[in-house]
Amino acid sequence: MSHSTSEKTIAPKRQRMLDMVLALGGLKEESAIPLGKVKEELENLKTKLAPLTDSILAFPDSYFGEFLQAFEKANLTSEINDKGILQEAISNLEQSRSITESESLKGLLELLSDTLSKMTVVEETQVSIDVDMGAILSIISDLTSEIELVIIQFEETSKAEAESASSELVTLIDALKEATEKTETDPDLALAEFQKIGTKTRYGSGLRTTAQVKRGKREERIDDVRFSKLVKENILNEVHRGIIMFILGKMGSKTVVQAGELMNISPQIVQNALVTMIQRGEIEMVSLEGDAPVFSKMLTETPNSTLVLKRIVQQVRGMTKSLEDDEVNTASSSLEKLQTLHERLQILGTYDETALSESLNKLRETVDSATEALLSSQTSDDAENLRLLVSAGLEAFARFRLKITLEKGPNLVSGTNVYGEKLDPEVYQTMMDTYLENELERGTILILIRELGALAVKDLGERTSIPPDRILRHLLRMKRDELLTTAGESHGYILYDVPRTPSEAEIIVQTECSLALQLSEAKAELVRILGDFNAQDIGKLATSLETFARARDKLVTIKVGGAIVDESALIEVENKIQSAVMLAYRTRAKIPSTRPKVTLEDLVDVDVPSVLDEYKSQMGYAPLLGFGTVNWEHSKCLGCKSCELVCPEDAIELKPRIEISNFFETSDEALAELPTNRSLFYKTLQNLATVKPSKDIQLKKEAPGFGSVEVDLWLCVACRTCVRRCPGPERGALELELKWNLPEVVKHITSTP
Incomplete structure (x- = not known):
């Protein structure tokens, strides 16, 4: 049975996607309405949108009302200990309420503000801490071992991922080698x-570079020699x-050498x-392996757990100076x-922070307790300033700049440097005074932020005698050194905080309040x-609707008391947004467009697995796209x-077309897999022919057992039905490749009248 063109109908959804592919790429304009009808079309759109947008605009207030009830019922405020996160959440809610009125956000703001007030109550009496330092150090050692086990799991996972990627790398290297060989003979x-x-x-x-060169050659701006x-x-x-980035x-x-070995190129090229x-x-x-530098992808943001561990290292280093025996x-x-x-985490780069959260939080709390115990044992009840100074001193003497000055400075006074220069004792004394003052001030700032939560320059100025301009310089320096991070704003002032690993309740509050602000802004914009x-x-x-969609996708991942808040509303609003x-x-596609055109040469094959992975990373799930390319192997086809x-x-x-040239390219191994009669027929043709034919034979009618399989890539939904049903030898004559030949599809459909 042959197929006529009229029989090949495309499902409406698929046809719609085809039209969008062509229209968005500028390859084909949809039927544009006359300019005089644009206003009418927009009014129709507003009418159709009205019931949808009304529900979308009402969604945030309804959802956060349900969230507030669930939040209070689960008593999550009792699990919030980080003032910085709480202050940031309150700041976001205040901004949200300044944009749009919301009773649910008002209630949440009051609840969090009350929690913050209780946390900031200052105890009038200092209680001396009497702890067993040996027991604390034992706990620190045990927790360190727990963290090491988790990091080992991270490294094993990373190693497994690297091994799975090695085969893909081999393919890339082979392709690189073949392409490099062609640069001399066929640059195009x-x-x-x-x-x-x-x-x-x-x-x-x-x-981008490849596209620019290709375009320059096509537009004849680059001659052949330059190309x-x-x-x-x-x-x-x-x-x-x-x-290398792969x-x-x-x-x-x-390292440079390791990358060169993997790529089969010289280390100099890699360098x-x-x-x-x-x-x-x-x-x-990120580190050294022997004397060789180890390189990693630049992270957009260092994981909080890495920063927290760095801070813990500094605290433990300071503790050792106050211990004995x-x-x-x-x-x-x-x-x-x-x-x-800490170095191993830096090499890993990104990882699942939730796996470290519990152990790292316990370690941070234990180290904080140990530090507080050491400080309390050195101060009196009425000497808070002295306690802060001692604490700042411990913090300062753990820092590299002061240590190196203390270690190397005296040598430069008594001796000379590599250039034969000698340091003047008075200059050294002035330098030491400056360094000591700077490091003590930074230590003071760190201790205050660590104890009181996120603070701004104004807050630190009120609690210390340090001038605001010096505080700002210290904050910027410590932020660059990854000792501090920004934690939002308060009344126009930037808040600075030490890196912390938030608890589940803190993550929920932080995320919900951030999304509340996003939704308020999107609501006002809509x-x-x-x-x-x-x-x-x-x-x-x-864009505004997509902001709602992204916020909704994040909200659906948040559970309070083990359940998603107002799940039915989240599902309903998703459908309305879509x-x-x-x-x-659809309306935009009907309006006359001035989009720039693209050509078939600008298109590339669609790698379906990569698209799925990218979509999943952005949206949280991967739909079954139903796209692929069915490849046909002539030597295994039985017709x-x-x-x-x-x-x-x-x-x-x-x-009904015989690709006769393929008969002569079938190997003996492939012939052995075919039915006897067909194999004998192929061998007979090969033996009788004096010249290998190059033209296909077009049959006037169908001939059972012979022909060429053609697949319409646009109609194909990659269901694998044909692949499973093929009775050909081995795995059959058909194979589904998860790539969509977009250039071929577009070329075919744009040439169809």
């Missing part, structure tokens, strides 16, 4: 191969950087590539382990857009039409 083909490698490594700089040189040098270097992302931190990547801010050096040895042993663990709606606002409308966005885009008969979408057809 080499560039195309490099571009394919770039789509797999997803290295943005390389993809060849760019491909052999610039593009090849970008491909190297892309593969290695660092999938296989972990590496040159790394220099540029460092300048671009794409990678950083066996306690010093125990603390020093834990300190050495903690320093190593009201403004709908108030004076015009064609230019459709994009803003979609409907509203679809209406907006039985099973695939054509079972295809539910009429996407596959056995054409």
